[in-house]
Amino acid sequence: METILKITNLNKIFNKHLHAVKNVSFEIKKGNVYGILGPNGSGKSTTLGIVLNVVNKTSGDFEWFGGKSNTHDALKKVGAIIERPNFYPYMTAKENLELVCKIKGTSLSKVDEKLELVGLLERKNDKFRTYSLGMKQRLAIASALLNDPEILILDEPTNGLDPQGIRQIRDIIRIIASQGTTILLASHLLDEVEKVCSHVVVLRKGEMLYQGSVHDMIENNSFFELKSDDKEQLKLALQNHPSIEKIEEEEGKVLVYLKQDIAAKDLNSYLFEQKIVLEHLVKRKNSLEEQFLELTKN
Amino acid sequence: MKRLLSIEFQKIWKNKASRVLLLAYFVLLSSIALVASIKFSFGTFEIRIADQGIFNFPYIWHFNTFVAALFKIFLAVVIVSMMANEYTYGTLKQNLIDGLSKKEFIYSKFLVVGSFALASTLFVFIMSLILGYSFSSYTELSIVFTDLEYLLAFFIKLFAFFSFCLFLGILVKRSAFALGFLTLWFIAEQIIYWIVKFVILSGDDKHKNFGDTMIKYFPMESMWNLSKEPVTRFNAVKTIENAMGGAQNIKDYGVHFSEVSIVLVWTFIFILTSYYILKKRDL
Numbered sequence: 001m002e003t004i005l006k007i008t009n010l011n012k013i014f015n016k017h018l019h020a021v022k023n024v025s026f027e028i029k030k031g032n033v034y035g036i037l038g039p040n041g042s043g044k045s046t047t048l049g050i051v052l053n054v055v056n057k058t059s060g061d062f063e064w065f066g067g068k069s070n071t072h073d074a075l076k077k078v079g080a081i082i083e084r085p086n087f088y089p090y091m092t093a094k095e096n097l098e099l100v101c102k103i104k105g106t107s108l109s110k111v112d113e114k115l116e117l118v119g120l121l122e123r124k125n126d127k128f129r130t131y132s133l134g135m136k137q138r139l140a141i142a143s144a145l146l147n148d149p150e151i152l153i154l155d156e157p158t159n160g161l162d163p164q165g166i167r168q169i170r171d172i173i174r175i176i177a178s179q180g181t182t183i184l185l186a187s188h189l190l191d192e193v194e195k196v197c198s199h200v201v202v203l204r205k206g207e208m209l210y211q212g213s214v215h216d217m218i219e220n221n222s223f224f225e226l227k228s229d230d231k232e233q234l235k236l237a238l239q240n241h242p243s244i245e246k247i248e249e250e251e252g253k254v255l256v257y258l259k260q261d262i263a264a265k266d267l268n269s270y271l272f273e274q275k276i277v278l279e280h281l282v283k284r285k286n287s288l289e290e291q292f293l294e295l296t297k298n
Numbered sequence: 299m300k301r302l303l304s305i306e307f308q309k310i311w312k313n314k315a316s317r318v319l320l321l322a323y324f325v326l327l328s329s330i331a332l333v334a335s336i337k338f339s340f341g342t343f344e345i346r347i348a349d350q351g352i353f354n355f356p357y358i359w360h361f362n363t364f365v366a367a368l369f370k371i372f373l374a375v376v377i378v379s380m381m382a383n384e385y386t387y388g389t390l391k392q393n394l395i396d397g398l399s400k401k402e403f404i405y406s407k408f409l410v411v412g413s414f415a416l417a418s419t420l421f422v423f424i425m426s427l428i429l430g431y432s433f434s435s436y437t438e439l440s441i442v443f444t445d446l447e448y449l450l451a452f453f454i455k456l457f458a459f460f461s462f463c464l465f466l467g468i469l470v471k472r473s474a475f476a477l478g479f480l481t482l483w484f485i486a487e488q489i490i491y492w493i494v495k496f497v498i499l500s501g502d503d504k505h506k507n508f509g510d511t512m513i514k515y516f517p518m519e520s521m522w523n524l525s526k527e528p529v530t531r532f533n534a535v536k537t538i539e540n541a542m543g544g545a546q547n548i549k550d551y552g553v554h555f556s557e558v559s560i561v562l563v564w565t566f567i568f569i570l571t572s573y574y575i576l577k578k579r580d581l
Contacts, residue, residue, distance in 0.1 A: 075397040082395065087387070
């Protein structure tokens with residue numbers, strides 16, 4: 001699969017002491033939807049700022065499209081919005097987008113098409129400063145799509161929006177993703193990432209904690225919830241099972257964490273052989289949120 | 299270059315405040331022509347300024363460029379706010395993300411500065427030709443096109459001054475502060491001059507010393523020095539001076555290569571420093 005962006009050992013130190021990005025490396029492949037997760041101040045925006053040429057890196061490297069073109073040429077094939085929508089307030093939506101077309105060197109004919117996609121066509125001749133935050137954010141997405149980019153980078157696209165606004169943005173992202181555009185989405189709204197992304201990178205305090213598919217991140221951490229009349233005997237029997245890592249008690253239930261995956265049916269028959277009859281057996285997965293909180297704890 | 303200019307002029311022209319200032323600037327430049335209609339009356343005796351040789355070739359080149367340069371502050375405001383707005387709107391960042399390189403960005407801003415200076419120069423050139431042909435006592439071609447170096451000096455003066463404004467806009471990021479800084483800089487130059495000349499070297503008004511040499515190298519003063527005030531060169535003033543028996547004022551009104559080069563060096567420094575600041579800064 002074609003690599004769109006490759007980051008190797010990237011570091012950023014602000015003002016000689018604030019280490020905002022520590023040795024981050026990852027790759028973005030064509031066609032996937034990536035999420036960058038991390039609490040506020042974890043270095044998400046800084047990392048994006050570096051690859052987008054607005055923040056200077058301290059050390060390390062990044063390479064767009066296999067290093068075939070320099071960064072500012074590569075950026076003409078990228079669509080990005082970061083933090084908040086930045087436009088000239090005294091120009092209309094149409095004029096703002098035409099300006100972006102001139103910068104990117106694309107034809108002005110795309111302007112109406114993209115305004116239509118984000119549902120702003122009727123308001124195209126209104127000044128940007130009259131727009132609501134949700135409309136501004138949608139205009140920013142339209143602007144990022146003007147050049148039909150190979151990759152769309154969105155940094156907190158739903159920040160500060162109302163539920164309708166969040167839904168609209170999410171729907172637009174879905175449409176774009178379904179058209180095969182690679183997307184890199186930085187967010188701390190985890191259900192958003194879980195719903196939209198196929199891969200995640202998790203950052204905390206500038207360090208990369210996890211990189212891989214959303215599926216693996218959740219799947220590797222399944223656990224059982226068990227209940228039986230004789231809790232002590234149940235625990236004793238479980239301790240002797242080779243695939244079990246630890247046992248915890250919560251609200252009268254026994255939670256069983258695994259070293260390696262076992263099927264629910266196998267666990268059930270094992271316990272039955274040990275003369276234990278279960279009252280309650282559920283195999284559960286941590287949601288991305290729980291998994292994320294676990295990863296970024298302390 | 300065409301692409302960058304079209305980007306920048308869209309940004310400026312769509313902004314109502316900038317548009318008004320630009321138009322006001324050119325209207326004010328034209329108002330120099332109004333001097334022609336000023337009349338003084340002493341009883342039955344009438345003096346019309348235009349007939350007193352103020353619009354005579356080649357003196358008109360000196361007079362008009364000097365007066366026109368006084369209006370440059372209007373364009374300075376446009377330039378400083380153009381730059382500061384890019385910071386406050388966050389559009390500098392967005393422009394870079396959209397695929398403009400930092401070099402292109404600085405280059406396009408200096409293209410604007412250059413076109414402002416060029417447009418002003420052309421405007422003053424055409425206006426002076428018209429005024430000159432209407433009122434000058436001499437209209438022989440050889441006289442009309444003498445002393446055109448005042449126009450060159452005018453262009454360089456504007457270009458340097460606007461570059462300075464742009465540099466301050468990039469450095470300070472806020473238009474009001476940048477303009478305040480500009481004023482502060484001007485005052486600081488004068489204070490340093492005063493301290494060096496009168497306090498440290500205990501000089502006096504009559505004799506030149508190191509202070510006078512030094513101030514010629516300061517940016518604002520060197521721009522000012524490019525064209526000297528034209529009023530004392532005016533025939534009528536000279537006549538009055540002679541009549542009052544004052545010493546003949548021997549003053550050099552020319553444009554000098556050394557002065558031009560000082561200003562050009564400063565312009566160069568402003569452009570390069572602007573680029574350096576932008577390159578180093580995290581946005």
